[in-house]
Amino acid sequence: MTATPERDAVMAAWARIRARSRAEVSPSVAERMRAMPVAEVERIIGEDLYPVVGTLEYTGLPLLASFDGLTMDWQTGYEHKRINNDLRALRETDAPLVPDQYVWQLEQQMLVSGARGIWFCASDGTEGDCLKIYYESDPELRARLISGWRRFSMDLHNYQPEPAEAP
Numbered sequence: 001m002t003a004t005p006e007r008d009a010v011m012a013a014w015a016r017i018r019a020r021s022r023a024e025v026s027p028s029v030a031e032r033m034r035a036m037p038v039a040e041v042e043r044i045i046g047e048d049l050y051p052v053v054g055t056l057e058y059t060g061l062p063l064l065a066s067f068d069g070l071t072m073d074w075q076t077g078y079e080h081k082r083i084n085n086d087l088r089a090l091r092e093t094d095a096p097l098v099p100d101q102y103v104w105q106l107e108q109q110m111l112v113s114g115a116r117g118i119w120f121c122a123s124d125g126t127e128g129d130c131l132k133i134y135y136e137s138d139p140e141l142r143a144r145l146i147s148g149w150r151r152f153s154m155d156l157h158n159y160q161p162e163p164a165e166a167p
Contacts, residue, residue, distance in 0.1 A: 037121040037130055038069050041078050045119075047071045049078045056112045061149050065105075065112035069119075077109050077118035087122040087131050098135045107145045110137045 038049055049069025056063045069078030081087070081102065090096035098106060098120045106118045116136065123130035 036125055036127060037080055037123050037132065038078055040127070040130070041069070041119045041121065041132065045071070045076055047076065049076075052113075054109075054112045058111065058146070061146070061153055063108065063112050063149065065109040067109055067113070070113060070115070074113045075116050077106075077113060077115045079106060079109065079118055079120050081120075081122045083122040083124050083129055083131060088129070090133070091131050096131070096133050098133050103135070103138070103141060104145060106135050107137060107141050111142060111145065 042049055049071060052067045052070045054065050054067065054070075054074075067077050068080045070076070079102075086099065090099075102120060106120060109115065109118055118135045120133045120135050121131065
């Protein structure tokens with residue numbers, strides 16, 4: 001590759017960014033809240049979890065999923081949400097289920113990654129205020145998710161915008 005001033009400037013900037021230690025970078029509130037539960041889930045599963053964005057083309061449908069954590073073999077995922085009173089109440093039940101508004105994201109993650117399960121966690125970043133639920137795919141929900149994406153793809157393909165009215 002031929003050296004150019006622009007390339008040299010980009011490479012120098014990249015080297016400076018890489019040289020900074022993680023300790024110098026101030027983590028966001030969300031990153032701080034995820035840190036404790038992800039470490040606990042890593043202890044439970046005996047593997048490290050890494051933030052990942054995955055893509056998949058499934059029967060002609062381009063799909064994407066963002067993961068707060070995924071094992072290197074892509075078999076176990078981790079998703080973190082900020083805890084709220086509805087999620088806190090789930091800790092009082094014998095067999096808590098992931099609420100409906102979150103399962104679609106978990107199904108999408110499992111479809112894209114092929115994971116066997118996703119650890120759904122909600123916390124404020126402390127051990128005392130943390131909910132952990134292991135979620136496994138529901139074939140009926142997965143079929144509905146795929147059907148919804150197919151319908152969206154067809155609607156997008158068939159969409160004909162109406163001409164704009166003159167001012």
